[in-house]
Amino acid sequence: MGRQEIFMRLNNVRGGAELVKILLFSLSIMLAFVGFARFGVPLVVPAPPPVEEKLSGDITMEQYIALGDKIFNGKGTCTLCHSPVGGRAPLLATVGAIAAERLKDERYKGKATTPEEYLHESMVDPSAFVVAGFGKTGTNDTVSPMPNVSKGSIGLSDVEIGAVISYMQSIAGVEITVALPTGDAAVSEDEPAEIKVAENAQEAYAKFGCPMCHVIPGEEESGDVGPDLGKLKDTAAGRKEGYSAEQFVIEAVINPAADIAEGYEEGMPDDFGDQMMVTELNMIVNHLLGKE
Numbered sequence: 001m002g003r004q005e006i007f008m009r010l011n012n013v014r015g016g017a018e019l020v021k022i023l024l025f026s027l028s029i030m031l032a033f034v035g036f037a038r039f040g041v042p043l044v045v046p047a048p049p050p051v052e053e054k055l056s057g058d059i060t061m062e063q064y065i066a067l068g069d070k071i072f073n074g075k076g077t078c079t080l081c082h083s084p085v086g087g088r089a090p091l092l093a094t095v096g097a098i099a100a101e102r103l104k105d106e107r108y109k110g111k112a113t114t115p116e117e118y119l120h121e122s123m124v125d126p127s128a129f130v131v132a133g134f135g136k137t138g139t140n141d142t143v144s145p146m147p148n149v150s151k152g153s154i155g156l157s158d159v160e161i162g163a164v165i166s167y168m169q170s171i172a173g174v175e176i177t178v179a180l181p182t183g184d185a186a187v188s189e190d191e192p193a194e195i196k197v198a199e200n201a202q203e204a205y206a207k208f209g210c211p212m213c214h215v216i217p218g219e220e221e222s223g224d225v226g227p228d229l230g231k232l233k234d235t236a237a238g239r240k241e242g243y244s245a246e247q248f249v250i251e252a253v254i255n256p257a258a259d260i261a262e263g264y265e266e267g268m269p270d271d272f273g274d275q276m277m278v279t280e281l282n283m284i285v286n287h288l289l290g291k292e
């Protein structure tokens with residue numbers, strides 16, 4: 001994608017001139033870091049959407065683990081929270097081994113009886129056991145901030161959840177107890193991943209997983225990893241000197257390290273600038289500022 005195409009696309013969006021200024025500014029900063037090789041990528045090429053992983057025919061355990069690795073580090077969005085940055089969720093390198101201890105914990109109130117079942121339950125019913133110190137604020141570690149990853153914007157299938165469990169057992173160096181998928185579950189057509197651009201703010205929120213970490217007006221799913229975004233329409237103007245409300249929100253989304261919201265730590269993904277179409281960013285900003 002060439003420089004000219006970027007300009008053309010930017011000029012097509014509402015508030016083009018202002019946006020171009022701020023986008024060029026952030027582009028120049030990104031360029032300073034990544035060099036010219038990736039020029040043109042930020043903000044115009046969206047990541048492929050989270051399509052269901054396709055498996056065809058019989059696979060080996062090695063392939064199943066590799067699939068789990070890919071989901072864990074990709075569409076599962078696990079590393080948004082389970083990463084050293086921000087420390088908002090426990091690291092999972094040894095959870096395959098720790099699972100057995102969790103079941104004996106006096107605070108454990110779930111239904112799992114084996115370590116594998118614990119890992120499964122952690123993903124689909126996270127509040128069944130909340131790791132001490134990581135619960136939602138004000139719930140005394142009884143409610144987990146982690147979403148059910150089989151639902152909502154992540155929506156992993158049973159086969160995909162099994163793959164992630166095999167991956168977590170593999171990196172912990174424990175015996176892999178997950179059964180390989182068989183029959184229909186494993187066999188499906190290979191389709192090319194289609195890049196779907198969100199058509200409204202709601203689709204954009206779902207595509208990028210914003211409601212996992214934020215309260216957003218009109219969204220059912222909500223999280224408290226980051227600030228309540230419902231207040232932005234009243235507070236964004238004047239938050240940063242020389243910035244309009246729009247400019248403040250744009251920067252908060254594509255360059256979160258520039259300002260860390262008071263009372264929060266880092267933890268906002270910093271690659272939305274690489275993944276979003278300008279139109280998607282615009283819809284999000286307008287919606288958050290109550291202009292939709």
Ligand code: HEC
Nearest residue numbers: 076077078081088089122126129130131134144146149212
């Ligand atoms: C929005 C943030 C968030 C996302 C996304 C997320 N998690 Fe979590 N997860 C947490 C938090 C916080 C905890 C600790 C509280 C608890 O025990 O539920 C946790 C706990 C866990 C545990 C239990 C850890 C233990 O030591 O017992 C497992 C297993 C786990 N997550 C796996 C995953 C996997 C796999 C994914 C991706 C498919 C994922 N999580 C996505 C925030 C998240």
Ligand code: HEC
Nearest residue numbers: 080208209210213225226252256259260261264265267268
């Ligand atoms: C994994 C969790 C996570 C996800 C996913 C996430 N955020 Fe955030 N967000 C945070 C955290 C933590 C902060 C506070 C730290 C900071 O200001 O960077 C934050 C801060 C913000 C702020 C600044 C708020 C203020 O009052 O200063 C905005 C705006 C924002 N996020 C929008 C979004 C949008 C839009 C999306 C989806 C495209 C999104 N976030 C996805 C965690 C997340």
